[in-house]
């Protein structure tokens with residue numbers, strides 16, 4: 001892929017040419033009144049493969065995918081690489097839409113077949129969006145944009161599927177942009193606040209720590225759940241200043257409590273994937289500790305497994321640097337991702353937080369309680385302390401005690417509080 005004057009030259013087709021081809025297909029459709037589709041295809045989890053298996057394998061995979069797509073389309077169709085792992089396919093209609101549907105299904109089917117690269121079998125899936133001319137746009141640019149939006153929707157729906165563009169998707173994008181814009185100013189306008197949820201020791205039933213959780217009170221939108229805006233903040237990069245603000249506030253508050261004479265507590269702060277990728281992260285944390293005067297031993301960072309599973313080497317080094325500062329590290333949401341204790345053994349972490357979805361099942365059938373008990377046992381062997389998240393009932397609490405779980409958080413003790 002060569003980048004010349006912003007036109008990405010790929011598969012021998014510069015971007016300007018794909019726009020030209022769409023232009024031709026539009027003229028053809030205007031004459032014949034036959035349907036015309038612009039298809040946006042994006043590979044699922046390509047970044048993960050690229051990061052974990054190496055760029056050489058990633059490159060070979062892209063080449064194979066391109067060949068497969070070329071083999072799947074008809075002579076009249078055009079395939080272009082749009083950049084990264086994104087492809088555009090122009091399907092001018094010859095007779096009716098069922099034929100085009102056949103082509104589309106063939107492309108997806110071919111892309112998803114296992115491939116052999118360097119003696120390894122790799123299976124990749126793709127998410128696809130389709131914009132139909134003229135309903136979904138009059139120009140190449142709009143059609144590509146709308147096909148891209150539809151592809152995004154396909155990703156949201158769990159990847160490995162296709163979606164036709166609809167006007168409501170556009171409305172969703174507009175709403176996203178509106179919320180993102182409000183969030184951009186939320187920090188400066190003092191609309192963000194940090195809540196704290198106690199973490200309790202299951203043996204002594206004493207509070208041993210807190211988790212800092214962000215809240216957004218927007219005058220325009222009302223209370224917005226972090227579940228809704230954290231993803232948006234991640235995608236837009238706003239999580240970096242916001243996350244830093246949370247960390248600073250939480251450290252300040254911890255020092256204030258210590259100065260007020262309370263027994264020292266461990267303060268846990270969530271670190272987003274985007275922050276974890278910041279080149280000067282360690283320096284920034286160090287500055288916050290210096291500014292607020294908090295001793296490093298009272299700060300804990302919560303990271304998810306998937307964050308450290310990508311770019312493993314670099315992550316490991318970063319974790320060691322964070323550890324050198326004297327900060328603790330815990331793995332959040334265990335049980336929702338890869339959930340590999342063997343893998344965690346290699347990481348410099350001291351705590352594992354079992355996700356609420358796991359804890360919810362503990363009161364049900366006995367196999368679940370046994371499963372949690374064995375996770376706790378294995379964690380202890382690996383030298384990890386275990387925190388149960390989202391504990392809501394005394395019954396769950398009793399069962400966690402039986403499992404020898406170390407700590408818990410949840411509404412049964414307290415909701416997060418201002």
Ligand code: C2E
Pocket residue numbers: 197212213214225226227230239243246270271272332333389390391392409410411412416
């Ligand atoms: P998380 O880190 O897994 O945080 C735990 C979530 O579970 C919190 O949701 C908490 O309020 C909720 N929770 C705790 N106990 C219970 C319970 O007994 N029952 C139920 N139903 N829920 C319980 P919250 O505050 O809405 O935050 C959601 C997610 O947003 C967090 O999940 C975290 O991933 C993210 N988040 C929140 N604050 C921050 C932040 O400052 N930075 C980053 N990067 N992410 C944050």
Ligand code: CA
Pocket residue numbers: 211270302332
């Ligand atoms: Ca957390």
Ligand code: CA
Pocket residue numbers: 332333353355389
């Ligand atoms: Ca969690």
